[in-house]
Amino acid sequence: MNNYLKDYLLYLADTSLILSQRNSEWCGHGPILEQDIAITNISLDLLGQSRNFYQYAATLIGDNATEDTLAYLRTEREFKNCLIAEQPKGDWAQTILRQFFLSAYQYLVYEKLQAYNNEQLAAIAAKALKEVTYHLRWSSEWVIRLGDGTEESRQRMLQATNELWRYTGEFFITVDYEKEMNIDVADLKIEWMKTVRAIFEEATLPIPDNTFMQTGGKKGIHTENLGFILAEMQYLQRTFPGANW
Amino acid sequence: MLNFLPMLDNNKNKILSILEAVCDPEIPVLSILDMGIVRDVKFDNALLADGGIEVSITPTYTGCPAMDMIAVNIKLALLENGFKNVRINLVLSPAWTTDWMSEDGKIKLKKYGIAAPDKKNTIPKDGVECPQCNSNNTRLISEFGSTACKALYQCVACEEPFDYFKCH
Numbered sequence: 298m299n300n301y302l303k304d305y306l307l308y309l310a311d312t313s314l315i316l317s318q319r320n321s322e323w324c325g326h327g328p329i330l331e332q333d334i335a336i337t338n339i340s341l342d343l344l345g346q347s348r349n350f351y352q353y354a355a356t357l358i359g360d361n362a363t364e365d366t367l368a369y370l371r372t373e374r375e376f377k378n379c380l381i382a383e384q385p386k387g388d389w390a391q392t393i394l395r396q397f398f399l400s401a402y403q404y405l406v407y408e409k410l411q412a413y414n415n416e417q418l419a420a421i422a423a424k425a426l427k428e429v430t431y432h433l434r435w436s437s438e439w440v441i442r443l444g445d446g447t448e449e450s451r452q453r454m455l456q457a458t459n460e461l462w463r464y465t466g467e468f469f470i471t472v473d474y475e476k477e478m479n480i481d482v483a484d485l486k487i488e489w490m491k492t493v494r495a496i497f498e499e500a501t502l503p504i505p506d507n508t509f510m511q512t513g514g515k516k517g518i519h520t521e522n523l524g525f526i527l528a529e530m531q532y533l534q535r536t537f538p539g540a541n542w
Numbered sequence: 543m544l545n546f547l548p549m550l551d552n553n554k555n556k557i558l559s560i561l562e563a564v565c566d567p568e569i570p571v572l573s574i575l576d577m578g579i580v581r582d583v584k585f586d587n588a589l590l591a592d593g594g595i596e597v598s599i600t601p602t603y604t605g606c607p608a609m610d611m612i613a614v615n616i617k618l619a620l621l622e623n624g625f626k627n628v629r630i631n632l633v634l635s636p637a638w639t640t641d642w643m644s645e646d647g648k649i650k651l652k653k654y655g656i657a658a659p660d661k662k663n664t665i666p667k668d669g670v671e672c673p674q675c676n677s678n679n680t681r682l683i684s685e686f687g688s689t690a691c692k693a694l695y696q697c698v699a700c701e702e703p704f705d706y707f708k709c710h
């Protein structure tokens with residue numbers, strides 16, 4: 298059980314950490330100051346959530362593992378984040394749409410987890426849910442604003458949808474560690490689609506047809522993008538092991 | 543609100559006044575008691591001789607960078623006042639809510655220029671009372687302000703922008 302719980306915690310932590318790292322690339326580059334602040338605040342929330350999951354995982358792993366060793370010293374294949382989190386930040390439309398897809402998903406996952414029969418996991422999820430509620434609201438409003446905005450913003454949202462839709466399939470494929478924990482994510486698809494449909498309708502954006510879905514992130518099979526993020530994020534600890542300041 | 547384990551009244555008052563003096567580094571007019579960050583204080587009578595004390599705190603937001611600093615400041619404040627074996631325990635459940643902010647804290651917040659959280663509405667689109675001129679003719683500029691716990695508004699009457707402490 299502990300082994301599966303450990304993997305599941307890493308999966309949740311990695312998804313939040315990698316998305317946080319991606320969003321933080323906007324720091325100082327946001328389209329306007331208020332939104333620069335918003336996306337970096339979301340980044341910080343996600344980082345905090347990943348820390349809670351890593352800290353818990355570290356206690357299960359033992360062997361001097363800490364939140365830092367888990368974030369900085371694992372290799373690409375050991376990361377279990379959803380593929381969508383590691384995709385490049387792209388333009389504002391792509392960042393917004395990725396946030397929306399993931400926040401809508403995290404909302405459902407944490408909502409279930411807050412009643413899970415593991416006190417620590419339930420507490421972290423309940424805490425995270427409050428923050429994700431804001432992320433979902435904020436990104437939903439932006440999807441609507443851009444989708445139903447100018448011809449240019451609409452084109453960019455269509456392009457972002459085309460780019461990102463293929464990574465949403467793995468949200469709903471239950472992998473071994475989820476199965477062992479009696480967590481069935483296939484069930485979440487109906488609710489997630491309901492949220493996406495409602496917002497897309499308001500944004501006058503079409504829902505893509507069933508297309509090819511790229512999967513594997515949850516099992517450690519990643520796109521080429523993750524390696525580049527890790528190279529940047531882990532550089533310092535890899536070059537100067539144990540560096541502290 | 544605080545659940546003090548049985549302890550002598552004079553100790554309780556002493557601890558409370560020490561904690562009252564520890565402030566939120568990002569909103570220095572509020573003490574950690576005003577914020578509702580301190581959830582529990584255990585001062586074991588059996589450990590009285592060596593001053594063993596455990597303070598449980600809860601983060602406002604998980605990514606709040608002020609939490610580590612708050613933990614250190616509590617520890618220092620208690621050590622400086624003669625307590626030994628100070629332990630800080632971080633609790634996540636139940637999750638922090640702005641409902642735990644003291645009424646006194648909300649008044650201090652407004653004086654400081656930040657609109658206090660509204661119990662009925664997480665982030666109102668308008669109608670938040672301007673902490674400068676008290677007008678309700680205000681509008682939301684951004685759901686995320688200078689820190690994760692605040693949203694940004696502007697007063698239409700006096701034109702001042704101001705932070706609103708989000709209901710959470």
Ligand SMILES: [Zn+2]
Pocket residue numbers: 672673674675676677697698699700701702
């Ligand atoms: Zn005003």
